[in-house]
Amino acid sequence: MTIPSDIIFQERAVSKAARVGGLRIGGGAPVSIQSMLSCDTLDKEKVFAQIDALEAAGCDIIRLAVENKEQTEICHEYVGYAKVPLVADIQFDYRLALLSADAGFAKIRFNPGNIGGEKNVREIVRACLANGTAIRIGVNAGSLDRELIKKYGGRTAEALAESVLSSVLILENEGFDNIVLSAKSSDIRTMVDANRIIAEKCAYPLHIGLTESGYGEAGMTASAIAVGSLLLYGIGDTIRVSLTGEPVREMAAARHILDALGLSDRCRVVSCPTCSRCKCDLLSAVEEVSAAAQGIKRKMKVAIMGCAVNGPGEAADADCGAAFGGDNAVIFKKGRIVKSVAAENAAAALIELLKNGE
Helix, strand or coil, X not given: CCCCXXXXXXXXXXXXXXXXXXXXXXXXXXXXXXXXXXXXXXXXXHHHHHHHHHHHCCCCEEEEECCCHHHHHHHHHHHHHCCCCEEEEECCCHHHHHHXXXXXXXXXXXXXXXXXXXXXXXXXXXXXXXXXXXXXXXXXXXHCCHHHHHHHCCCCHHHHHHHHHHHHHHHHHCCCCCEEEEEECCCHHHHHHHHHHHHHHCCCCEEECCCCCCCHHHHHHHHHXXXXXXXXXXXXXXXXXXXXXXXXXXXXXXXXXXXXXCCCCCEEEEECCCCCCCCCCHHHHHHHHHHHHCCCCCCEEEXXXXXXXXXXXXXXXXXXXEEEECCEEEEEECCEEXXXXXXXXXXXXXXXXXXXXX
16 A cells, blocks of 8 residues: 655545444534543442543543453443443453453444454454444554554654554455544654545544643643644544543643634633733633633633723624723623723623623
8 A cells, every 4th residue: 555645735524424322423523522541440439430520521432441351341330331432442452352342332442553463353343343333443653563664664654544544444345334543643743644644545533632642731732733733624523632640631621622723612712912001900800701601501702802902803703702991891792892891890791791692
């Protein structure tokens, strides 16, 4: 298989849809958010607690590592407990994928680089066909087949893409098309380029994310660049922000990415940078309105501007907002001023407008 390295990047057409339990991925469905449990799969108390926390934070799909037969047996309980689809993450032993499909997992993720060849992949496909289970072909740069590394001179985007696409052919030859694809690397450029190639070659939905992105703000920033740059051009149907630590922390970062790109159904608050022209306590107003906006489940943009320069005109694309000037502030909708209030009352006036659905 030859994959050209000079593919022209164009906006992607709507992908095919995959069905993962009750969740639709791709095919024009909203971009879904995933995470993965970090606790021991045999520790039922911690597994239940992490499932609860992720569901409460709005996670759409949850993955957990399945490493032995004992874990596949206990996973029956998790599948029955979770309100969102569960995915079994399989590495090395393809037989665990067969048992996981039988256990009721909504999706099996396997890694072509360590699953043991085409024969084992075909066994996984047959088990998933029998159980109505979706498959994610999940390729990581760190576990690429050695022949591909040799062919492309390293763990390149082209090597990642070929690993994914070769596996797709195996699944299709078995009559299987309930497929999600992923090609991940800790290198942003490699990850982005690999997904660009795959998006050009086939229309199966893509799970995108930067693997081993790191910890805290550094990891969030790296993931935002990688994931956001693909979503901006319509590449990506489900995302994970992989961060070191408690999985629920990944949810806020993922939500911020979708909010910033206008891909969520939430209220987004934007505000101008503070400078010497700002004569009000802008930070307090932004914090107050942002806290209130968390409970508003409507897709809208709210702007809070600190001076006459960054006023209603600068925020004309916002659904509503407040602009400060001296001791007063104006409340506006779509760039049109609707009333003037004292500066200290601006946040409350804007929140009232939001709560009234205006």
